[in-house]
Amino acid sequence: MRKHTATYTVLILCVLLLFAGNLVYGAVQIPLRSVFNILFGGGASEKATWTQIVLQSRLPQAITAILAGASLAVSGLLLQTLFKNPLAGPSILGISDGANLGVALVMIYFSAGSYLTTIFAAFVGAFVVLIVIILFSRKVHSNVMLLIIGIMIGYLASSVISILNYHASADKVHQYVMWGMGDFSGVSVEKLPYFASFAIAGIIVSLLLIKPLNALLLGDYYASNLGVKIKRTRIIILLCTGVLTAATTAFCGPISFVGLAVPHIARLLLGTSNHKQLVPVTILSGSCIALLCNMLTIIPGSNAILPLNAITPIIGAPIIIYVIVNRKNIQYFN
Template sequence: MQAIDTKNKKSVIFGLLLFLLLALFVINISLGSVYIPAEKVLKWLVGMGIEKEKWHNILFNTRLPQSLTAAFAGAGLAVGGLQMQTLFRNPLAGPSILGISAGAGLGVAVVVLLMGAINGTALSAFGVFGSVTVTMAAFVGAMVILFMVLFLARKLKNNAMLLIVGIMVGYASNALVGLMQFFSTKDDIQAYVVWGLGSFGNVSWEKHQVFIPVITLSLLASLFLIKPLNIYLLGENYAANLGLNVKRSRLHILIVVGMLTATITAFCGPVAFLGLAVPHMTKNLFKTADHSVLVPAVMIFGAALALLCNVIARLPGFDGTLPINAVTSLIGAPIVVSVILRRRRLVD
């Protein structure tokens, strides 16, 4: 009887999260410098059209791709964070813990900072070409670090050693970025800083042809990792005794998280705290460690929280749009502090 009540409770929470996700998606499309009534947005979403051509252009060319970007990025980062926390058995691990985001930053620094240092021309002067180049450079930089991590994962048996190597790779990447900033022009440094603040508004429909399929395939692959993730909760040695191929499953997890992190960072910049905070919020909400519940739940919760952050960043009264990292950090930082304090109380 108690098991049935628990199952019903989780189903209700799932339903509420889905409703919240849909509501925030509609709010994201409705709000902006030009307000469009929610009922008009809903009719437009189901294909009933809209009376003003101006509204259609705003919805289709700006707000819909931005909202989809936020939802997919939030879901991807949340799933990546959950898998990293389970794999390394570290509540403060996130999808960027292995230095993949730092690799993306290094790739961007190479084309943004070095170009200005070499020929004195800021990459921002190249318009659309500059934007595409930045995205490609971020993806290449992230993939280089990902392949390095995957190579080391086959050599290192200990997850703790792999974690330390990933952190050191991040430090080394940031050191190289610092050197390039020292020799760069002011315009290029500003362009790099703006990219580092993160944004969901830079992914056009053309970029979505890559962004959405890669994130979708990675999220689907995460569903096939539920069983090994649950076994990892018992510890690496116990998982091996149960017949789990630890090296292979670890490699699969790293590939999925690496693709999610590399793609999202390349298109949106290094979005902070979503991958770190959402898994903890979801675990507290569902009161379970079962990944068959947590994996789909963090997808929905992550997408909803990213949409909420995007709404806050575009609230009326702000001059333009706030950097997304400013909003996610304000929400995520208190959650991380609460995790640390809770673990300290358990130890004491």
């Protein structure tokens, strides 16, 4: 722990700085002093629209980014350890696509769906895919094959979504497509407590799983010999990733690459696969990356905002390629 104090300090500073950055920087230019005034001084003297933007849009958006980044990153880590495959992740294994399909069904067929219906549908979708993956993981022992099955399930879900879209009206398709681009701004102040409670619950559970996760690094037989109740642990891990992925997908749309890439950033930063450090550092790095990506969606000097899913692969994909190319020299691959 002491060895990694510097890592923790830097990461926490990064989260704070990026959080502040998210509040100050946006499509509408608001002077730093005004933002400060609005946040801490009541902001009575500031423009009403500015107060509205900072408190009703930027603040919940930044908090959402912190929670969503942490949720996706930690569920990626849990899946990578569970499947003993450093290339597993909620989007690769088709779990996000399952959640996606659930949301598509609700959005297109039950247009009045509240966000609770949406999150329920996302959870059911994510969970169905998880169960399918678990069933396959009993028959298919090669992890690469299992990943490919996950990718295929993802394609299947996408194709069902396309068929649904074909029959839907134009405005519903538009609504769905917009949601599919990924966005932290979809979570309003009213919705935030719901999203936060799912995300925080999942993150707390993942922190409680540190001890068995380390034992799982040795494989199921060794872990079981050390006293880990394998079946129960596996179910808890999958439920936890299911809740985290489903909640994030339902509220923010399917966000790619954060779950896959961030655990690698954390391992490379720390130089260890020990979950005692890896879980908290993955959570913090996930928040950092999400806050950074959210800032990058704003094109400087214009009102336009890029979709989040246009930014996350630019950061995520090179990391994955780097890790694969250098896998012979990276300890945790061997």
